[in-house]
Amino acid sequence: MNQANKLLMLIVVFGLIALAPMLITQESLLNIVIMTLYAALLGQAWNILGGYGGQVSFGHAAYFGTGAYAVAVLQVQFGINPWLGLVVGGFAAAAVGAFIGFCTFRYGLRGSYFALVTLAFAEVLRILSNSVDFTGAGVGLLIPLERSAANFQFASKEGFFWVIWAMTFAAFLTVWKIGNSRFGAQLMAVRDNEDAARALGVDAFRVKMGAIMLSGFFAGLAGVFYAQYFLYLDPHIAYGAAISVESLLVPIIGGMGTLFGPLLGAAFLHGLSELSRAVIGDAPGISLVLYGVLLVVMVLFVPRGLAGLASHLRSGKPAESRVEEGKGHA
Amino acid sequence: MPDSAIIIPSVLNGLTTGGLYALVALGLTLIYGVLHIINFAHGALLMLGLYAVYFLNVQFGIDPYLALLIVPPAMFALGYALQRGIIGRASHGRDENILLVTLGLSIIIENLSLYFFRSDTRTVDTPYSFDVVEIFGAFLPYPKVVAFVGALVTAALLWLLMSHTDLGRAIRALAKERKGAQLVGINADHVFAMSFGLGVACLGVAACLLLPSYYVNPQVGGGFVLIAFTIVVLGGMGSFVGALIGGLIIGVVEALGGLFLGESLGQIGIFLIFILVLIFRPNGLFGAKA
Numbered sequence: 001m002n003q004a005n006k007l008l009m010l011i012v013v014f015g016l017i018a019l020a021p022m023l024i025t026q027e028s029l030l031n032i033v034i035m036t037l038y039a040a041l042l043g044q045a046w047n048i049l050g051g052y053g054g055q056v057s058f059g060h061a062a063y064f065g066t067g068a069y070a071v072a073v074l075q076v077q078f079g080i081n082p083w084l085g086l087v088v089g090g091f092a093a094a095a096v097g098a099f100i101g102f103c104t105f106r107y108g109l110r111g112s113y114f115a116l117v118t119l120a121f122a123e124v125l126r127i128l129s130n131s132v133d134f135t136g137a138g139v140g141l142l143i144p145l146e147r148s149a150a151n152f153q154f155a156s157k158e159g160f161f162w163v164i165w166a167m168t169f170a171a172f173l174t175v176w177k178i179g180n181s182r183f184g185a186q187l188m189a190v191r192d193n194e195d196a197a198r199a200l201g202v203d204a205f206r207v208k209m210g211a212i213m214l215s216g217f218f219a220g221l222a223g224v225f226y227a228q229y230f231l232y233l234d235p236h237i238a239y240g241a242a243i244s245v246e247s248l249l250v251p252i253i254g255g256m257g258t259l260f261g262p263l264l265g266a267a268f269l270h271g272l273s274e275l276s277r278a279v280i281g282d283a284p285g286i287s288l289v290l291y292g293v294l295l296v297v298m299v300l301f302v303p304r305g306l307a308g309l310a311s312h313l314r315s316g317k318p319a320e321s322r323v324e325e326g327k328g329h330a
Numbered sequence: 331m332p333d334s335a336i337i338i339p340s341v342l343n344g345l346t347t348g349g350l351y352a353l354v355a356l357g358l359t360l361i362y363g364v365l366h367i368i369n370f371a372h373g374a375l376l377m378l379g380l381y382a383v384y385f386l387n388v389q390f391g392i393d394p395y396l397a398l399l400i401v402p403p404a405m406f407a408l409g410y411a412l413q414r415g416i417i418g419r420a421s422h423g424r425d426e427n428i429l430l431v432t433l434g435l436s437i438i439i440e441n442l443s444l445y446f447f448r449s450d451t452r453t454v455d456t457p458y459s460f461d462v463v464e465i466f467g468a469f470l471p472y473p474k475v476v477a478f479v480g481a482l483v484t485a486a487l488l489w490l491l492m493s494h495t496d497l498g499r500a501i502r503a504l505a506k507e508r509k510g511a512q513l514v515g516i517n518a519d520h521v522f523a524m525s526f527g528l529g530v531a532c533l534g535v536a537a538c539l540l541l542p543s544y545y546v547n548p549q550v551g552g553g554f555v556l557i558a559f560t561i562v563v564l565g566g567m568g569s570f571v572g573a574l575i576g577g578l579i580i581g582v583v584e585a586l587g588g589l590f591l592g593e594s595l596g597q598i599g600i601f602l603i604f605i606l607v608l609i610f611r612p613n614g615l616f617g618a619k620a
Binding site: 058103107111113115119123124128130138248284285286288291293294295 | 426429431436437440441448604
């Protein structure tokens, strides 16, 4: 698919998704669509850094939690409107990305080392938010219920649908633009072979910084949405490992470094967990066991994800893996 | 500022906790040193070991220290099978893939445990659970002192195994020069799996020594994962002595952090050390070469 076709397909897909509130009248079903879009947003955020940039992060909760806490703290402690909090949350998360990126890329951390340090940063933030008063410490923050669109609290699910639809569409358009730009070409060159990219004059540090800030921004938006949708946050939700795992699982299942991968991955994951709930019931842990099995199976047998599988089936050529010839260790 | 009457017991207590941490980190550093992979499922496997010790005690009345004869060999077999069957096939040339697969394994193990064992926190009752030993005026729990000695003995045994046996020589040869080792007839897949099994067996030892003074629930491993990574990174990946010293340092830092900053904020010291060491001294404080 060339870039123009991809854009066309993107618009068609999101246009079809936009029909959901008209076709779906049940709130619980619309909720599934909303949570799928939200997962796609989180996964696309991770995909910018991990899929296109090759920097596998185990700590995307750091950005998600920062966005979520930004909007919640501004509202609860300072009475600032959450729509302003949305902007602040996105940029605060991007700033956290800039800080983590500066600390790690500056010193050339790669591969597993980068992954572990991002995890440690998320843990530091979790402990901090668990210890200071203005985040509500371990008790968490309850955002007061005041249903109105001006207050980013919609009376029906449809309002939330349009917000998450717009955020996710924006993230996907941004990633389409990345795939179509000089910045994106440089980012993918750094992913495929950083030394070679630098030898050709790519400023690897600057490119990776750009990717981690964009990635943090969109993960922060997902956090803002989460806070407004559920109106409750605590350190474990905001900065816990579950968010970090979800954000990497979605693009890995859907296809890392592909435009539509996160959407495929999010739809697949949510479809699967609804299915497992219907078949097995709500046993604790079972849907997460499925997630773990999926992660192992995808990395072992389908390293290019569902999107890779699809293009392989379409072309009929063997699905050679771009990760096959990577350099060994960090 | 607390005076020495509080600080000295706190440091000693931190040292014994550090011994436990070192025990967990020994297996991780062995696996890293040989296979150059980071086993993210380490905490989950420790949790499985703890459950094994727990059920042996509750169902069959086997003392946790006696379980040292049963649990480590069983964990060795599990580790061997995991490496041979799953982890060894996952890399596709990128070490992050191993990290992802072991993350997947830890999610599977933890949630299966949650399903089968429920989230209750369980402890064992032993006659010595609440015994104390007096050292330098500080009263230390007897099980923690045993675990501390156990960590030293385990490290010594690992060192002997690596330096004085054929298996140890094969492991070191593979770690240094894979192709060369294979050329002289070393079966790489087998020896890699042996190393992984040994690393997981260390967790079995840790589980036996840990449970009398600790508890088990499906989430218990998570707390150990980053601590063990920190120790391994601090001590230099692959170094047994480094893991021991790193473990003791982390134990003391945690104890003093808790004393000065409070229980919640105290843990932060560990992660800050981890980040700083990885950024500035990625080969560890005692790491040999770049």
